[in-house]
Ligand code: HEM
């Protein structure tokens with residue numbers, strides 16, 4: 001048993017009980033349905049902006065891109081245009097590849113210490129695949145949810161929905177009928193990928209060793225969000241019309257509490273609220289940070305273009321005059337030219 | 343090499359990559375002999391007017407810290423968060439995905455979990471969280487925070503001097519988190535308390551005073567090169583005439599002093615001298631050495647940004663004083679990281695210099711038009727491309743060469759194909775090491791960033807293991823017997839590394855290979871290479 005993930009698991013279970021009991025037993029519908037979501041959005045927005053502004057306030061004194069390929073030098077040597085970008089345009093492409101496709105993670109090489117003291121470094125793509133599946137599924141889920149916050153539903157949200165349910169799974173037996181109202185791939189992929197990322201943290205000894213409680217918490221929380229969502233959609237068959245009225249009420253600042261909605265909906269909403277409020281204070285801020293990382297978002301052009309360090313200050317140097325002063329005699333004796341004769 | 347060093351097999355056998363049962367915050371550090379460098383000599387610290395010069399010993403309990411040391415560290419972190427966006431972001435956004443974990447040569451070679459780049463960074467991040475973040479203040483250990491103690495400080499010192507700032511981890515991090523950058527900042531913080539290592543502090547003091555890390559005074563510097571003049575005359579029958587501190591020369595040449603001092607770097611140095619003589623005879627090339635700017639390397643970079651700037655200032659100052667057109671830089675790793683990524687920003691603009699143009703080929707070195715400093719590999723590649731060198735690669739037939747990309751030119755610049763082009767034109771037998779161990783994936787020599795002392799030999803041999811292992815592969819497969827590099831530290835540290843892990847492989851600089859192949863006008867029939875070893879076909 002590991003205290004770090006148990007702590008996070010227990011924390012998420014407590015959050016679940018809070019919301020469920022709060023609504024079902026104590027009738028705190030307004031607190032969990034209106035007050036907390038608004039507060040969470042406010043914390044998220046202010047917190048996120050504050051973090052970005054705070055980062056931006058620190059200057060980038062030096063150009064320190066990590067160069068991952070041949071530099072642009074002599075005209076007949078082929079440069080690695082993207083991995084060692086020399087222009088802003090190339091940096092933009094590098095950043096797009098990083099942000100949309102996790103280019104650097106794609107490089108991952110796993111080290112093996114084999115029989116007979118042989119080492120190998122094998123291309124390891126599972127983390128990359130898992131991470132990509134997780135993030136894209138998360139994005140798809142977020143985009144799909146916009147249907148609840150806009151009337152009419154924007155066409156691009158509908159596109160994503162269509163794409164997402166393209167692989168329609170129909171599974172109908174006497175006992176269980178899923179497949180209607182259409183399975184969304186993203187929810188299942190999100191759940192599976194998050195569970196993979198979680199297992200990885202528990203099973204791989206080195207990853208387990210570096211993990212903090214703060215690394216397990218968002219994973220459990222997201223699993224909670226996905227599970228409660230899947231439960232509502234495919235099993236509880238929540239009153240979608242009622243929920244949409246409620247969410248539209250939230251965005252138009254005329255909140256009203258829906259009838260006929262189960263406690264699980266409030267759990268789902270509470271989990272999302274917690275994730276939003278937690279976001280700016282946690283590693284989840286990598287969403288913003290990746291755009292501002294100086295080893296990735298700068299062009300490798302510091303020998304062609306001047307880059308100014310705003311806090312550059314004069315330092316104490318040992319001038320040539322001081323140097324000659326100390327060694328003049330020896331220099332003259334050795335036949336070295338001097339500025340000032342003896 | 344120390345006598346009590348483990349045998350290679352023993353060293354490998356003790357390397358276990360399974361993490362211990364106790365969490366890292368609860369596992370005490372053990373500052374172990376062979377794995378650390380001696381404390382800075384107070385005289386050197388004082389000479390640079392850096393704070394808290396004193397005699398102290400890492401393995402003693404009392405490090406004689408100033409009363410308010412915690413305050414100093416706290417303020418130091420705050421100041422650096424405000425000055426370096428890199429530091430701030432790298433403190434905040436690591437998700438501990440572990441992609442960097444097994445990329446560090448020190449983790450591979452020692453199995454010590456704190457040598458995983460992510461954990462190395464966490465050593466500092468945990469304090470940052472505790473003192474500077476809301477989550478850390480509220481949730482403490484659960485959020486990965488811990489208070490600063492002398493134990494933590496010692497842990498920092500031990501592990502931030504077990505990172506060679508090689509940046510291999512940053513290549514694989516999805517956010518480009520560069521643990522080298524964190525190490526650079528951490529060492530700055532340690533220096534605020536006078537906690538440098540002597541292998542860095544003393545070269546820095548030397549360099550400040552005499553112009554080079556080794557403390558070679560001007561007359562001695564000239565003597566040493568003149569010694570090579572005699573050697574070269576014996577080998578080639580030609581007397582080369584290097585010039586020093588000469589005003590009005592076209593170009594200033596700056597290279598690490600290590601090459602003036604010890605084998606096999608000295609052969610590279612002789613190579614430069616032959617090359618410049620050849621170019622002067624054939625094309626009127628006009629270059630001067632300097633005794634004041636007699637160091638290309640910059641151990642100040644391993645101390646603090648400010649110290650780096652103080653040492654680096656000599657390059658432009660000397661170029662200006664001598665009135666040259668541009669600067670040519672020799673083979674060195676971290677020297678080129680400093681020149682490429684820092685110099686112009688720190689000590690520029692070099693508007694008193696001209697945009698570098700090769701006086702021989704007329705090539706404009708576009709890629710260095712701002713800094714006005716050209717790498718010798720770029721310069722050589724251009725000469726060869728234009729057919730300006732008479733070469734007899736056959737003279738290098740007794741070597742089977744592979745090329746070690748030094749970390750800094752690879753991951754802080756991108757100088758990868760220029761040296762390869764040069765080597766392939768002066769040697770017939772060239773074999774690459776496996777692709778995952780070269781170019782941007784290259785493995786460190788294990789002794790960079792000022793860790794090339796004698797007392798930390800076990801650390802160096804462990805850290806160099808991944809590099810050595812890749813050399814061993816081509817040694818066994820292709821009979822490679824020569825490891826070429828473009829770095830003076832490599833030339834100093836790779837020979838013992840090879841002797842330990844892959845006996846039978848020598849180490850050479852790029853320009854040494856060029857000079858061996860270079861046919862000088864009027865030379866006698868050469869019987870030996872620059873090392874005095876018989877050329878192929880000349881063996882008795
Ligand atoms: C531009 C947007 C984003 C990019 C480029 C990005 C990229 C990444 C990458 C490369 C990883 C490391 C691989 C991994 O461990 O899965 C990661 C981890 C993670 N990301 Fe994102 N991310 C983004 C936005 C988000 C958002 C909006 C969330 C919302 C919850 C999120 C949640 C996570 C979590 C929880 C992890 C850790 C996974 C683990 O513990 O293994 N990311 N992200």
Ligand code: SF4
Pocket residue numbers: 435436437438439440441442443459460514515516517518519
């Ligand atoms: S690869 Fe980057 S994000 Fe992942 S653990 Fe290492 S430093 Fe952190």
Ligand code: SF4
Pocket residue numbers: 445446447448457458459462504505506507508509510511512521522525
């Ligand atoms: S910079 Fe190099 S030595 Fe330092 S942690 Fe990263 S991989 Fe290891």
